[in-house]
Amino acid sequence: MSDNAARRLSRMFYRISIAIEAGKDHLSDLDGAIGDADHGITMSLGFMAVNAELAKLNLDNTLPSEVFAVAASAFLDAVGASTGPLYASAFRRAAQALKKDECLSPADQAAIVEAMTTGIKERGKGQRGDKTMLDAWVPATEAAVNARARAAGGPEMWNSILEAAEAGANSTRSMVAARGRAARLGERSLGHMDPGAASAVIILRAMKDTFDEGEREKSGPR
Template sequence: MSGIDAAALAAMFARIADRMEAEKGRLCELDGVIGDADHGIAMALGFAAARDAAAVAASEGQPADVLAAAGKAFLNAVGASSGPLYATAMLEAAKTVKGAAMLGVDQAIGLVSAFAAGIERRGKAARGDKTMLDAWGPAADAADAARANGDSIAAAYERVAAAAEAGAATTVAMPARLGRAARLGDRSIGHMDPGAASAVVMLRAMGESFRGA
């Protein structure tokens, strides 16, 4: 694969949807300790909708159209806080690749930074608040480092996923400062943030989809 076209992005969303469905139970268990126990359901529903919208958009448009369609579909499918966050992330990413028929290495890796920027802007969270940004922030740092290093797309996403996983692990020791989990205060310590956990699932799936790129 010499780059990422609209069809490849649609395939990426299909893989993410498959992985979220497989991890739905685990993510709901994590959320059950400090939230509403529905995060896995929301992620599975959201990415199933994104997958279907992406497939349609890929047959008619460019990568930016796929990302925008996926973001809008995710928002329509998910009413929880993750809906606007991921919708904004995908729309932000769409802006960065507008007009490109094929994403080169820099743009493909840059999707991670664009997703993270959208999530941070919409969620108004900071690292250390025990949110998905604790995984997305390190992932974006790793993506930026991979671009500077001249890594391949596949190698970059390995680095990105490892950084996200390490970031998610740090949330175990954090008290929650935002969202429903914040009401627990220090009682939320000892549990991984489900949003950070699902971010790892998403980024791992992206890396799997881009192998050979």
């Protein structure tokens, strides 16, 4: 199972990279309104580096937790900006969470989302309402935890995760930034979506698509 799980996570990171690359210009435009206009480029470089390192692995002999550990190191090496340490911490936390099971059940998928959010919070010392990526990640985690508590199936859980993340990202338009470069703008940051929250939605959507695909493969043709 862990062999299949490692390959699925590798496909997940590939999907994330493709999606981030496709949205790179939009993310940088969002960042241009309240930051340095480089968020899309930074995220694209980070995930391209992750995929380059994962391509070197023998996934038949790699544990899922190791995939996240490799992703953490690769992202941090490629991205020196604040986003690098944040996502490196997220991936390290996910690796630790998976070591308990090395499986990708819906409960484990919820644990990945929860662990990634914990890593970002610990590293960035932020919270929901600061107009950061946490405004997408925190509600996504709440949805994941609630879905796990009611033993929801994977597709139902991911629908609720993505819906919560999208709503959270959209809510940043009405926030004044309290952290990051955007905080320097004060009231002028109003009306703009946080680019980190926007990229978090892209990441979570790619995760959803990967895990939904896994569910369809398990159920087979109808």
